[in-house]
Amino acid sequence: MIEINQILILGIFLFLWGMATLVLLKSSPRALFGLFILLAGAVLLLGGVIFSRAPVVPVAELFFNASVILLAGLAGILVLSFPAYDEEDSLLSLFDQKLSQTSFANLGQLLEFLRLVIKKTEEAGFRQQILLMFFLVVLLLLIKLT
Amino acid sequence: MALWLILTGSLFGLASPEFLNKNFAWDSLTLFFSLVILTSTFFACLLGYSYSFPSGVSYRRFLLLVFSISSLLLFLAGTQNLLYFLVLWTLVGLLFFLLLHEFDARQAWNYLVLDLVSSLILLCGVAFLYGITGALNLTEIKVNLVVDFFTRGVPGKILPVSLDLISIGLVFKLGLFPFYFWLGSFHKAGNLLLYSIFSLLIRPGLLAFAMRFWLKSVLIYQEDWQHILFIGAAISTLWGGLALLLWRKENRGWLYLDLIQIGLLASAIAAGTFAGLAGGLFFLWGYLFGFWGLVFIFTLFRKGDFDFNSVACSIKSDKLIFVAFILLVSSMVGLPLTAGFWGKHNLFKALLDGGRGGLVLAGLGATLLVALYFIPIFKISFSAKPSSPAINSSRTLKAGLLVSFLASLLVGLFPDLILKLVLDAAAAIPF
Numbered sequence: 001m002i003e004i005n006q007i008l009i010l011g012i013f014l015f016l017w018g019m020a021t022l023v024l025l026k027s028s029p030r031a032l033f034g035l036f037i038l039l040a041g042a043v044l045l046l047g048g049v050i051f052s053r054a055p056v057v058p059v060a061e062l063f064f065n066a067s068v069i070l071l072a073g074l075a076g077i078l079v080l081s082f083p084a085y086d087e088e089d090s091l092l093s094l095f096d097q098k099l100s101q102t103s104f105a106n107l108g109q110l111l112e113f114l115r116l117v118i119k120k121t122e123e124a125g126f127r128q129q130i131l132l133m134f135f136l137v138v139l140l141l142l143i144k145l146t
Numbered sequence: 147m148a149l150w151l152i153l154t155g156s157l158f159g160l161a162s163p164e165f166l167n168k169n170f171a172w173d174s175l176t177l178f179f180s181l182v183i184l185t186s187t188f189f190a191c192l193l194g195y196s197y198s199f200p201s202g203v204s205y206r207r208f209l210l211l212v213f214s215i216s217s218l219l220l221f222l223a224g225t226q227n228l229l230y231f232l233v234l235w236t237l238v239g240l241l242f243f244l245l246l247h248e249f250d251a252r253q254a255w256n257y258l259v260l261d262l263v264s265s266l267i268l269l270c271g272v273a274f275l276y277g278i279t280g281a282l283n284l285t286e287i288k289v290n291l292v293v294d295f296f297t298r299g300v301p302g303k304i305l306p307v308s309l310d311l312i313s314i315g316l317v318f319k320l321g322l323f324p325f326y327f328w329l330g331s332f333h334k335a336g337n338l339l340l341y342s343i344f345s346l347l348i349r350p351g352l353l354a355f356a357m358r359f360w361l362k363s364v365l366i367y368q369e370d371w372q373h374i375l376f377i378g379a380a381i382s383t384l385w386g387g388l389a390l391l392l393w394r395k396e397n398r399g400w401l402y403l404d405l406i407q408i409g410l411l412a413s414a415i416a417a418g419t420f421a422g423l424a425g426g427l428f429f430l431w432g433y434l435f436g437f438w439g440l441v442f443i444f445t446l447f448r449k450g451d452f453d454f455n456s457v458a459c460s461i462k463s464d465k466l467i468f469v470a471f472i473l474l475v476s477s478m479v480g481l482p483l484t485a486g487f488w489g490k491h492n493l494f495k496a497l498l499d500g501g502r503g504g505l506v507l508a509g510l511g512a513t514l515l516v517a518l519y520f521i522p523i524f525k526i527s528f529s530a531k532p533s534s535p536a537i538n539s540s541r542t543l544k545a546g547l548l549v550s551f552l553a554s555l556l557v558g559l560f561p562d563l564i565l566k567l568v569l570d571a572a573a574a575i576p577f
Contacts (some may be wrong), residue, residue: 115393
């Protein structure tokens with residue numbers, strides 16, 4: 001059974017991150033990102049609360065595990081949307097097309113997008129690396145403690 | 147030079163001061179890693195001799211920094227105290243920062259900050275572990291954990307947290323998946339000298355301490371830290387192989403090949419057995435000579451990266467280099483009668499005997515992916531017509547290549563040459 005305070009800490013962490021993205025706003029796509037991150041943080045909090053309060057049922061576990069995977073997926077977005085990360089911010093150019101219109105025509109485009117994300121992460125500065133490190137530390141500790 | 151001679155002399159039985167005996171292990175494992183460190187130092191000096199340093203950086207200053215780093219690493223390889231490790235590693239990190247700073251200030255600060263942050267995470271874990279056991283010496287930690295288990299029972303969640311934090315700190319510094327991304331900055335700089343010093347000189351020293359910590363001190367609670375190594379080892383090998391193929395055109399060969407090698411070494415530690423450790427130590431020799439040889443080859447062709455595609459087109463211009471290239475690449479793939487083959491054979495056999503089939507599958511998968519990556523390169527190199535590219539005519543580079551080529555060839559043909567050394571080193575850990 002997970003501890004509710006662990007989920008609260010994680011949820012608050014995400015909220016603060018989303019708020020920082022909104023506060024240090026550089027463009028409207030970042031605003032959408034910030035809102036998306038806040039929403040995702042709320043989803044995680046809700047998932048954690050439901051799992052901790054409900055009887056141990058497969059659906060609740062599945063919901064929580066899906067939340068953890070969602071959190072992992074957020075990591076890449078959060079690293080790239082960090083307010084100070086504006087060095088060849090290719091991701092923004094993709095989302096400048098409006099989120100609702102963003103799509104991948106084929107698998108090749110999706111792979112190309114992933115390639116770009118991984119390349120940017122590998123060449124990112126120490127701020128992004130530290131953020132990624134802390135996120136992964138929290139994730140690994142959560143896996144172990146829960 | 148005198149200091150270096152004294153340090154190397156201490157490897158062969160000079161009496162060590164009494165206060166060091168408890169916190170430094172002068173055993174076969176220390177001797178093994180000392181030989182690895184000294185070999186890498188020798189190769190680094192050869193490489194640096196022909197290197198075009200930036201203005202204001204002299205070869206003497208480079209030697210001073212490299213020798214200082216290697217002498218600290220010689221102590222690090224034998225230390226069995228967490229606090230001593232942190233102090234020594236911080237000093238190594240600062241010296242490497244100074245070396246990096248001579249070439250690229252931004253990259254140097256990048257490295258320093260990341261290293262200090264990872265050391266901070268490690269320090270948190272050490273503090274928790276000290277709080278639980280009351281000891282910093284690896285042997286005392288193990289004894290206290292065993293005594294506490296029988297007197298007070300299974301410790302609470304703080305022990306897994308401490309072991310996880312220490313393991314994450316070590317894994318970050320080693321550059322295992324998912325903490326390898328920061329190594330991409332070395333690739334971006336396109337500097338083989340600095341990357342080889344970090345990967346082939348500094349990292350083995352860290353590996354020596356990591357082996358002692360995981361296998362000597364906290365093996366009794368392996369379920370608390372092994373999952374980190376399992377994940378890191380398996381995904382490092384598979385991800386490295388996959389990335390090599392998917393992003394062939396990016397020419398990031400050394401980043402992903404290096405990731406595969408460190409993943410395989412981590413597999414050896416994750417196995418937690420004598421045979422696994424012996425297999426890993428044998429593999430380390432093949433990795434060391436193979437990579438140094440390739441570094442010399444690419445430096446001879448004035449490349450800042452493992453640009454296999456472009457080198458393959460002009461490799462036939464020099465027969466020695468061509469033969470060495472074929473052998474070293476074959477060793478990396480793991481083709482029979484090469485050092486890499488015996489290294490992987492011993493490692494996979496030990497993992498299989500230890501019931502770690504998943505790691506064997508990951509290693510075999512990575513080997514297949516590396517083979518698929520090199521097949522077109524072999525085709526190009528064999529079919530290309532001899533040309534006259536601009537090769538660095540440095541004798542020191544060729545000497546380094548010759549030494550690494552011969553060492554790799556000898557270990558491949560006569561693996562028993564280093565078998566006793568490897569087995570004695572593995573026996574230093576009381577499983």
